[in-house]
Amino acid sequence: MKTNEVPQDKRDFKEGDKIHKLMYAVDNDGKYTGITSAGWEAENIATKQAWDAVDEELAETAEKVKKGELSPIAYYMQKNLMEVALLASYVGKWQWQVKRHFKPSVFNKLSADVLAKYAAVFNISVDELKSFGK
């Protein structure tokens, strides 16, 4: 890659344009030098796609919470880009316990302690957690 080929395709989603990354490219004499790049179309497509997949799934889960099929824990887990295993290790539970807490009937009976743990991991208040989808 020559210095004049370093891509400058703006990354215009989720504040991605705030960062200009450094890349190594060769100048006219073939010598390597560092050049900042605004972004590259190929990378932007790949990153955007990953985010779109996240947003799509999150919207589906939000619907299910509203219909009473899933508890708000499932929604906030996805919103924080977590999987069951990761969330379980944050709240100090087994994976099967976390999965059980996805059931609205179980969620409604959770103790204040457990709810507080989840809320802390999601960086929200217990009220926000309980009231989502209502």
Add this chain to the structure above:
Amino acid sequence: MSTVLYKHYQHAHCESGVTANLLRHEGINISEPMAFGIGAGIFFAHLPFVKVSGTPGTTFRTWPGAIFKRTTQRLGIEMHTERFRSPERANQALDSVIATGKPVGMLSSVYYLPYLPEAFRFHFNAHNLVVYGKENGRYLVSDPILEDVATIAPEDLAKARFAKGTPEPRGFMYYVKSVPQHIDYTKAIQAGIKQTCFFMLSPPLPWFGNKAIFLLSKQIKKYPQKLTPRKASLYLGNVVRMQEEIGTGGAGFRFLYAAFLQEAGTMLKRDDLQGFSAELTKIGDDWRNFAYHAARLMKDRKSDLVSFDELSDLLRVCGEKERDLFGRIQKIKW
């Protein structure tokens, strides 16, 4: 608490960048490519059975911590490394070291670094950064991928340093203890190059090193039959993201390694290394071309521009050229 005179340099990759920044602070004039090369940072692995967020794991670099460890060992620099059980003790230890004027490197999760744009914040736990001081209750951060320095609140830094998942940073921090009078770059460069060739060419398993490039190439050929268009697109996207992750110019660290070979060639006055550098730059362009076409195919899902077969061939050619190149580099008479 005082702030030491610390100079921040932007780098392409976090680990080689932090290594270079910490060593420069001690007066060792080392570039990022040099740290990356001596630390044998370039690698390839494709693990179809290890799913990372539902897509097969692909990496273009060696495992976290290895670049830093190898580079400092090979240059004879004594480092202090430490992990912690609790965030409180980790913060105390950090405060006492920066109070003495030492910048401290550490592992963190990018998800919990509020100074990064949301677009980059996934649960990736092996991001390296430097803390070089504390002012008005906030840590002063030199993140090598940023153009400028940043600050972070102690509670956010604690979250980032004690993130869960794989790997767990467990507050891992490191700083330079002592620097030798004389540094032998020649030996360090040779050791780095030898190790890189070994890791690229020798693993007898299909998932690691050069062999894994051919494995991925074969897998890509099968994507249209094996996967739904959505899955195929996500899998390809992941390869491109790993290839491009933090400033590699789409070449999966080939340009960074080529820059190292060039600098090493100049330092050791060897034309053969210069030649290898130029060749690797061309191969890097091939990788870039592969990433570009993969992204197009991904976007259109049923693109006619280039089919999965052609894409697989582009990758296979990269693998063949590299097998030949690293084979010749391995045979260098030092």
